[in-house]
Amino acid sequence: MAKKVMKFGGTSLGSVERILHAANIIKKEQGQGHQLIVVVSAMAGKTNELIGHSNLISKKFNKRELDVLLASGEQASSALISGALNDIGIKSKSWLNWQIPILTEGEHNNARIVNMNVNDINNYLSQGGVAVIPGFQGISKSGDITSIGRGGSDATAVAIAKIFNTDSCEIYTDVDGVYSSDPNKVPVAKKINKISYEEMLELSSLGAKVMQSSAVQTAMMYDIPLNVKSTFTNRDGTKIFNQENIDYTKTVTGVAYSKDDAKITLIGVEDKPGVAADIFEPLSKNQINVDMVIQNISADGKETDLTFTIKRNDKEQAVSLIKNNTKMKCKNIQMDDKVSKISIVGAGMVATPGVTYKMFRSLAEEKINILAISTSEIKVSVIINENNTMEAVRKLHKTFNLD
Ligand code: ADP
Numbered sequence: 001m002a003k004k005v006m007k008f009g010g011t012s013l014g015s016v017e018r019i020l021h022a023a024n025i026i027k028k029e030q031g032q033g034h035q036l037i038v039v040v041s042a043m044a045g046k047t048n049e050l051i052g053h054s055n056l057i058s059k060k061f062n063k064r065e066l067d068v069l070l071a072s073g074e075q076a077s078s079a080l081i082s083g084a085l086n087d088i089g090i091k092s093k094s095w096l097n098w099q100i101p102i103l104t105e106g107e108h109n110n111a112r113i114v115n116m117n118v119n120d121i122n123n124y125l126s127q128g129g130v131a132v133i134p135g136f137q138g139i140s141k142s143g144d145i146t147s148i149g150r151g152g153s154d155a156t157a158v159a160i161a162k163i164f165n166t167d168s169c170e171i172y173t174d175v176d177g178v179y180s181s182d183p184n185k186v187p188v189a190k191k192i193n194k195i196s197y198e199e200m201l202e203l204s205s206l207g208a209k210v211m212q213s214s215a216v217q218t219a220m221m222y223d224i225p226l227n228v229k230s231t232f233t234n235r236d237g238t239k240i241f242n243q244e245n246i247d248y249t250k251t252v253t254g255v256a257y258s259k260d261d262a263k264i265t266l267i268g269v270e271d272k273p274g275v276a277a278d279i280f281e282p283l284s285k286n287q288i289n290v291d292m293v294i295q296n297i298s299a300d301g302k303e304t305d306l307t308f309t310i311k312r313n314d315k316e317q318a319v320s321l322i323k324n325n326t327k328m329k330c331k332n333i334q335m336d337d338k339v340s341k342i343s344i345v346g347a348g349m350v351a352t353p354g355v356t357y358k359m360f361r362s363l364a365e366e367k368i369n370i371l372a373i374s375t376s377e378i379k380v381s382v383i384i385n386e387n388n389t390m391e392a393v394r395k396l397h398k399t400f401n402l403d
């Protein structure tokens with residue numbers, strides 16, 4: 001007998017038929033004698049629909065109320081799954097976040113789970129019941145409902161696996177596992193059977209939304225192996241774990257992309273010590289994260305151009321901070337948000353020289369211009385024009401023998 005977390009994503013619960021289907025998967029697992037904690041997302045599209053309603057009321061909708069609103073999506077799914085289980089003869093009960101409680105810290109709309117009370121649920125499991133818990137939410141110290149960031153039901157599942165010390169954490173989704181690129185956009189992408197936490201963390205942070213990046217980070221920190229598999233097929237999924245014997249025969253494991261960034265260029269910045277610090281100081285004070293930075297070599301020793309990227313959501317604030325920055329001067333500010341970030345990720349890169357060159361050459365063959373670059377040990381990312389996104393992803397997928 002094992003104690004398991006089974007997390008079902010939004011598409012897996014996207015209709016009444018799908019909810020009944022998920023209930024049958026749970027029934028089968030329970031039939032094997034396992035103790036089950038089921039974590040659910042809101043039905044597909046629900047969270048976006050609720051955000052849409054709040055936006056129509058106000059562009060500055062109260063953040064506390066937004067959390068109350070968004071938490072309702074997962075709460076509805078919990079009751080539906082639990083009701084479906086009861087209907088097919090399985091003892092099951094749903095809990096709301098404050099009934100457990102799931103304690104969170106941090107700001108509204110972006111809190112993180114810090115603890116949970118395990119007693120009631122453990123008692124219920126030992127009486128043979130299936131516990132159903134809403135993902136993506138919790139309650140703050142002051143008693144307010146909080147949500148934990150988009151895709152956050154993955155993080156709830158991992159937190160439960162840790163806090164309840166379960167034997168496994170299974171993520172049921174609408175694809176068979178983690179692929180070398182988004183299988184819905186790159187049909188030739190291949191399923192990855194095993195992947196290390198490090199590679200998965202890079203892929204998730206760089207746009208592969210199949211797993212939420214903070215969930216992967218927690219799993220890596222506490223060494224909680226994850227199994228990503230399909231709700232709709234019986235095929236083996238992807239195991240995400242501490243892979244000590246990484247297969248280095250493949251240089252690149254996957255290609256990811258995102259359209260979350262914006263690029264800012266400051267033209268004619270004075271070229272003297274301390275100027276970069278002066279430019280980035282107000283951004284840092286306002287929690288605006290700078291990702292890539294490129295500074296041209298000054299031709300005349302007096303002025304230079306500086307380009308950097310930030311999250312697209314921060315673009316207006318960033319431009320305004322730069323305009324109002326009295327510590328530095330520049331001739332012109334250009335902002336471009338029609339860009340995308342394309343990344344190749346692979347632990348095998350460490351041992352293979354020339355990967356960066358191969359990536360640049362292959363983009364050049366497609367006449368795709370690179371606007372900014374950043375590298376780490378196991379990834380290379382480039383910023384390009386948004387119109388070239390899928391062309392670049394497909395080309396790199398092929399170049400690195402992933403097709
Ligand atoms: P869920 O609702 O189950 O949490 P998500 O929509 O959050 O599911 O994530 C699954 C989706 O992630 C897939 O439908 C797929 O389009 C997308 N995806 C992006 N990159 C990848 C990848 N490398 N492997 C698998 N799926 C990916």
Ligand code: ASP
Pocket residue numbers: 009010041042047048073135136149150151152153154
């Ligand atoms: N429903 C939330 C979202 O759409 C959380 C999740 O599905 O994981 O972001």
Ligand code: MG
Pocket residue numbers: 009151154209210211212
């Ligand atoms: Mg998800």
